[in-house]
Amino acid sequence: MPRAEFGSTRHRGPRQARPVRPSAPVDASVITQLRRGGVAPGNASPLTVVVCTYKRPHRVAGFLESFFRESYHPRELIIVDASPGDETERIVCAFPLDGAPDVVLSYYRVGGDLRGLTTQRNFGLRNVDTTHVVYFDDDVILSPDCLQILEKVFEDDPTVVGAAGYNDAYRPSRRLWKIRRALGIVSHLKPGSYHRSGMAVPWSFMSPGEILVSDWLPGCGMMWRTSVLREMGGFNEDFRHYALGEDIDMSLRAGRRGKLLVVGPAKFKHLLDEGGGRPDDFMKGYMEIYNRFQIQKRGLADRTWRDAMLFSYAWAVDTVMLLRNIIHPQLTLPLFRQIGGRMAAAFDILTRK
Numbered sequence: 001m002p003r004a005e006f007g008s009t010r011h012r013g014p015r016q017a018r019p020v021r022p023s024a025p026v027d028a029s030v031i032t033q034l035r036r037g038g039v040a041p042g043n044a045s046p047l048t049v050v051v052c053t054y055k056r057p058h059r060v061a062g063f064l065e066s067f068f069r070e071s072y073h074p075r076e077l078i079i080v081d082a083s084p085g086d087e088t089e090r091i092v093c094a095f096p097l098d099g100a101p102d103v104v105l106s107y108y109r110v111g112g113d114l115r116g117l118t119t120q121r122n123f124g125l126r127n128v129d130t131t132h133v134v135y136f137d138d139d140v141i142l143s144p145d146c147l148q149i150l151e152k153v154f155e156d157d158p159t160v161v162g163a164a165g166y167n168d169a170y171r172p173s174r175r176l177w178k179i180r181r182a183l184g185i186v187s188h189l190k191p192g193s194y195h196r197s198g199m200a201v202p203w204s205f206m207s208p209g210e211i212l213v214s215d216w217l218p219g220c221g222m223m224w225r226t227s228v229l230r231e232m233g234g235f236n237e238d239f240r241h242y243a244l245g246e247d248i249d250m251s252l253r254a255g256r257r258g259k260l261l262v263v264g265p266a267k268f269k270h271l272l273d274e275g276g277g278r279p280d281d282f283m284k285g286y287m288e289i290y291n292r293f294q295i296q297k298r299g300l301a302d303r304t305w306r307d308a309m310l311f312s313y314a315w316a317v318d319t320v321m322l323l324r325n326i327i328h329p330q331l332t333l334p335l336f337r338q339i340g341g342r343m344a345a346a347f348d349i350l351t352r353k
Contacts, residue, residue, distance in 0.1 A: 005027035014191070029112040032089055038076075038104035045130040047074035047151060047223075050124035052117055056311055057087040059271070060169045061095070066141045066268075068099045070342055072148035074134070076104040078124045082115040117236040117243040125234050128226055137220040141269040143168075149266040150223045153211070160257030161228045162251065164203070164217040164268035172202045185314040192216060192262050196307050198296035198315035201249055203262045210264045219247030220270045238294070244279075244287040245295050252299035281334040283340025288314055293349050315342070 041258050049067070053060050060079065067077060081088045091109045106127065114123050120134060132154060134147065146165050154165045180186050186195045192203040192214030229235075232253055239246045251260060279287065296311055297303065319342050324333045 003067075010160065025096075028328050029107055029114040030110050032086070032107070032109040034089075034107045036092075036105040036107075037101060041076050043073060045073060045075040045151075045171045048076045048078060048128045048130045048132070049074050049115035049134045049136060049138050049139050049147075049149060050080065050121065051079045051130070052080045052082070052120035052124065053088060054082045054115075054140050055084075056089050057083070059139040060088050061091050062271075063138055063140055064091070064095050064134065068097070068103075069144055070100075070142060070147050070149070071144050073100050074147060075130050076106060076128075077188045078106045078127055079108070080095050080114075080120040081107065082111065082120055082126050083109065084111075090224065104291070109170055115302065116240050118237045118239050119245050121246075122234040122237065123173065125229055131226055132223055133220070133226045133229065134223040135219065136268070137269045137270060140220055141271065143267040143295060145267045146221075146268055150263060151262055153261055153266075154223070154225070157259065157261075159252050160261055161219050162224045163261040163266075164214070164222040164264050166206070166264045167204055167210055167220065168267045169207065169269040169271065170204045173205055173206070177201065177205075179321070180314075180318070183317055185317060192260075194252065194299070196296075196300060196310055197333070198292045198311045199314055199318075202257045206262060206264055208264045208267065210262075211331075212262050212264075214251075214260045214262045215255060216248045216251035217262065219250075221266075221268050224246065224254070228254055231257075239291055239301070245291040249295045249299065250291075281337035282295075282341040282344075286337035286345045288338075289318070289340075289342045289345035290348060293345070328352065 025262035031192055050210055051060070051063060060081075079088075079092060086109070089107065089109055092105065097103070097105060108123070109124065110120065115122065123192050125133060132151065134140070134150065150165060150336075152164055154160055176187070178197065181189055186193075186201060188336065189201055190207060191201060191206040191212060193201045195201070202219060203212070205213060206212055232250075235243075235246055236249050237272070239249065254260065293311060300307055317338060322335060322339060326337050
């Protein structure tokens with residue numbers, strides 16, 4: 001397993017852990033649920049952390065390592081696991097909690113209608129009893145002060161409804177985004193901006209020391225006021241399974257209620273390994289077009305036919321730009337599957353109007 005700047009992601013083993021007996025599920029779609037920790041009184045933190053996972057037990061182990069090194073302890077960590085097997089469950093049961101006895105660790109293994117990123121996130125939200133909820137992807141490694149910095153942003157500014165940390169492991173191509181700007185796909189390259197073409201500029205263009213107002217927050221590491229999410233009905237469950245773009249959809253809706261910030265000093269690393277629950281190339285391409293079309297359609301309050309045309313132009317050009325990868329033989333088949341998925345989405349959009 002690769003090492004991160006914030007420490008090893010290797011699981012330390014169950015030497016100090018006590019056996020845990022899962023409790024009986026109360027929901028037919030909940031296969032297993034268990035609750036650990038919270039033995040030390042006095043944790044008045046307003047934070048609950050929710051992690052949704054699917055078939056990536058080694059990444060959950062890495063996240064737990066970094067989570068329990070945090071200088072600030074939230075009240076509860078909720079893991080919602082849609083894996084068919086119990087590998088992740090065994091890791092959660094065995095993980096030593098001695099470093100944070102005041103944190104409750106709750107684990108749910110779900111199936112059926114609860115399987116899928118947005119439904120898992122909403123299930124976690126229903127089990128939150130704090131004023132703030134933080135969502136992290138399972139393949140994230142936290143810096144030791146990430147949670148404390150994010151919480152302070154909310155304390156300092158009551159108009160903030162959502163904030164995200166800074167992914168210190170992602171460096172998008174500036175050249176490609178400059179080409180998109182030159183072609184009129186985006187009007188500027190302000191980090192975290194959402195454009196009428198349906199494209200969102202990566203927030204990783206910002207300096208790690210900045211705190212910027214943003215149009216959208218990255219789903220791999222974002223904190224929300226719990227009341228705001230519940231008032232909006234949670235995440236949009238029309239986005240099923242991997243649910244690409246659900247973070248932009250939520251951000252555009254929540255941004256009408258208050259300020260969204262990207263907080264550079266609250267660092268984490270999003271490792272983004274392949275496989276283990278990620279969609280195949282065809283489905284990825286399909287969601288890149290279909291989901292983003294739905295987001296643009298719902299997210300722009302004054303959307304016109306010109307915006308629909310701009311969306312078509314922007315993503316047609318972007319699809320042509322993908323052909324730059326054809327020079328890499330190992331990427332040729334995945335590339336054409338991705339393009340095939342985009343074409344299938346375009347066909348569905350045109351025929352379902």
